[in-house]
Amino acid sequence: MTNTVFFLFGATGDLARRKLFPAIYSLYRERKLGDRFAVIGLARRPRTNEQFRSDVLESIKEFARYNVTKDEQWESFADHFEYMSLDINNVDGFRELNTVADRLDKKFEVGGNRLFYLALAPELFGSVSHNLKEGGLLETSGWSRLVIEKPFGYDLPSAEKLNAEIRQVFEEKDVYRIDHYLGKEMVQNINVLRFANAIFEPLWNNRYISNIQITLSETVGVEERGGYYDHSGALRDMGQNHMLQMLAMMAMEPPSRMSPEDIRDEKVKVFRSLRGFQTSEEVRANTVRGQYATGNMKGKQVAGYRQEDKVNPESMTETYFSARVFVDNFRWAGVPFYIRTGKRLPVKTTEVVVEFKNVPNNVYLSKKHKLEPNLLVFRVNPMEGIYFKMNAKQPGSEGTIVPVAMDFCQSCQVGLNTPEAYERLLYDAARGDSTYFTRWDEVALAWQYVDKIAAAWRESSDNLCLYPAGTWGPEEAHQLLDEDGFRWWPVNGQDEGEVAWEFVQR
Numbered sequence: 121m122t123n124t125v126f127f128l129f130g131a132t133g134d135l136a137r138r139k140l141f142p143a144i145y146s147l148y149r150e151r152k153l154g155d156r157f158a159v160i161g162l163a164r165r166p167r168t169n170e171q172f173r174s175d176v177l178e179s180i181k182e183f184a185r186y187n188v189t190k191d192e193q194w195e196s197f198a199d200h201f202e203y204m205s206l207d208i209n210n211v212d213g214f215r216e217l218n219t220v221a222d223r224l225d226k227k228f229e230v231g232g233n234r235l236f237y238l239a240l241a242p243e244l245f246g247s248v249s250h251n252l253k254e255g256g257l258l259e260t261s262g263w264s265r266l267v268i269e270k271p272f273g274y275d276l277p278s279a280e281k282l283n284a285e286i287r288q289v290f291e292e293k294d295v296y297r298i299d300h301y302l303g304k305e306m307v308q309n310i311n312v313l314r315f316a317n318a319i320f321e322p323l324w325n326n327r328y329i330s331n332i333q334i335t336l337s338e339t340v341g342v343e344e345r346g347g348y349y350d351h352s353g354a355l356r357d358m359g360q361n362h363m364l365q366m367l368a369m370m371a372m373e374p375p376s377r378m379s380p381e382d383i384r385d386e387k388v389k390v391f392r393s394l395r396g397f398q399t400s401e402e403v404r405a406n407t408v409r410g411q412y413a414t415g416n417m418k419g420k421q422v423a424g425y426r427q428e429d430k431v432n433p434e435s436m437t438e439t440y441f442s443a444r445v446f447v448d449n450f451r452w453a454g455v456p457f458y459i460r461t462g463k464r465l466p467v468k469t470t471e472v473v474v475e476f477k478n479v480p481n482n483v484y485l486s487k488k489h490k491l492e493p494n495l496l497v498f499r500v501n502p503m504e505g506i507y508f509k510m511n512a513k514q515p516g517s518e519g520t521i522v523p524v525a526m527d528f529c530q531s532c533q534v535g536l537n538t539p540e541a542y543e544r545l546l547y548d549a550a551r552g553d554s555t556y557f558t559r560w561d562e563v564a565l566a567w568q569y570v571d572k573i574a575a576a577w578r579e580s581s582d583n584l585c586l587y588p589a590g591t592w593g594p595e596e597a598h599q600l601l602d603e604d605g606f607r608w609w610p611v612n613g614q615d616e617g618e619v620a621w622e623f624v625q626r
């Protein structure tokens with residue numbers, strides 16, 4: 121149980137509606153919240169408690185994985201929710217908030233624990249921290265924790281400034297920086313698969329692995345977030361955080377203990393080993409960026425990025441990028457990590473593919489037999505699972521070799537109803553487990569890496585390639601791998617134009 125008063129700043133926003141209310145409801149239904157909790161929704165626009173509870177109900181009906189009806193159980197859950205209209209810049213409002221929090225703390229016997237969740241634009245994080253202190257909200261008998269959303273800054277200097285503002289008020293141990301990809305079941309499973317099995321770790325290095333591919337493809341465009349996205353772009357929106365975090369999970373050394381600091385220390389070592397780009401030419405040779413143009417998604421014509429709401433009609437912001445990344449350490453020297461992400465691609469999927477090297481003396485290699493390499497694939501979403509592709513003799517044949525797959529489909533076993541990333545992370549923050557939150561040094565090193573790319577791209581945008589919506593991005597992204605003798609493996613076992621492998625049905 122997590123006795124906590126949740127202060128939800130940005131309670132009228134998109135993230136609260138789509139992710140946070142449903143996550144709180146799931147935790148309640150799974151009895152992880154117990155009854156000693158309260159949620160205070162905070163934003164500027166006026167709302168009565170009744171209106172707020174009705175908004176929460178609508179959001180849960182639309183997005184939660186548990187069904188809800190307005191009955192007794194709902195009423196007792198909703199009773200824990202209150203709303204207060206508050207402008208972040210108004211310190212008097214924070215004093216009043218303290219009174220509301222004390223009242224709810226007593227009513228639900230919380231015991232003084234306070235979790236401040238900032239579902240707000242990052243520019244407001246510093247003011248909130250400052251006013252929480254000024255308003256006396258941190259003078260409590262329990263703990264106080266700050267949960268902050270990404271993006272944590274726009275580049276390294278802005279992130280440093282933001283961090284300094286927050287750290288004037290909160291200690292690092294009480295700051296929980298969200299990267300919701302770290303809350304995903306299969307991303308957490310990377311550690312388990314690697315460190316709880318004897319068979320993978322001995323092969324997990326440059327002697328046996330030829331390359332690693334991380335794909336995070338989305339079918340959606342920028343939707344209602346054009347204003348934010350046009351200043352961010354794919355590199356900052358997904359690259360600096362989710363993609364580099366997944367890369368670090370794949371590349372890190374085994375921690376000596378499963379403690380938050382041990383794991384984060386190992387990730388930091390990976391970030392320190394990233395081969396930073398020294399020149400703009402290096403950036404151009406190792407990265408590709410693109411922007412979606414009008415195209416066809418599942419038979420429907422969709423607008424190009426520049427026609428989207430709140431996007432500059434002459435925007436040069438990238439909605440796609442791919443990169444060849446090297447981790448210069450003993451384990452990974454010479455192994456390229458290819459990462460790619462984009463909006464308006466043909467499928468929604470996140471996959472990590474580990475491609476193994478060929479066997480040393482391949483006695484089956486002949487004109488007749490072109491053996492496929494072994495692949496280990498983490499399917500992160502929407503389907504969750506792990507599969508391993510290997511070569512086997514086709515039954516009944518005269519030595520014909522075919523690729524077969526050992527397929528662990530987690531979604532098939534437990535259904536698609538696994539906890540959402542936000543559920544896990546909210547629960548972890550309330551329990552004080554910071555393992556799957558990012559520490560400041562990780563964030564800073566990730567910005568340092570990404571800033572070099574952004575700086576080179578700023579010099580000239582002539583390498584921004586347009587790709588039709590519904591395609592796999594610029595052709596140049598394929599060349600990136602071609603140059604090294606590799607190719608992107610189709611995601612979800614899907615065909616990208618030629619038959620990639622066969623599955624023997626079990």
Ligand SMILES: NC(=O)C1=CN([C@@H]2O[C@H](COP(=O)(O)OP(=O)(O)OC[C@H]3O[C@@H](n4cnc5c(N)ncnc54)[C@H](OP(=O)(O)O)[C@@H]3O)[C@@H](O)[C@H]2O)C=CC1
Binds near residue numbers: 130207242270
């Ligand atoms: N939406 C998403 O899918 C994701 C969002 N994020 C991050 O989460 C954060 C929130 O995003 P999102 O919900 O989309 O943003 P929205 O623009 O939808 O919501 C912003 C919220 O901030 C409130 N707000 C703005 N200014 C003030 C102020 N001066 N005082 C008090 N409240 C204020 C708004 O309410 P009001 O206008 O009533 O004051 C609103 O509730 C951002 O950092 C974003 O990058 C991260 C990942 C995904």
Ligand SMILES: O=C1O[C@H](COP(=O)(O)O)[C@@H](O)[C@H](O)[C@H]1O
Binds near residue numbers: 338501
């Ligand atoms: O952080 C972000 O993530 C979402 C994609 O998250 P997913 O869990 O649906 O894969 C992305 O759409 C958004 O632009 C970005 O800010």
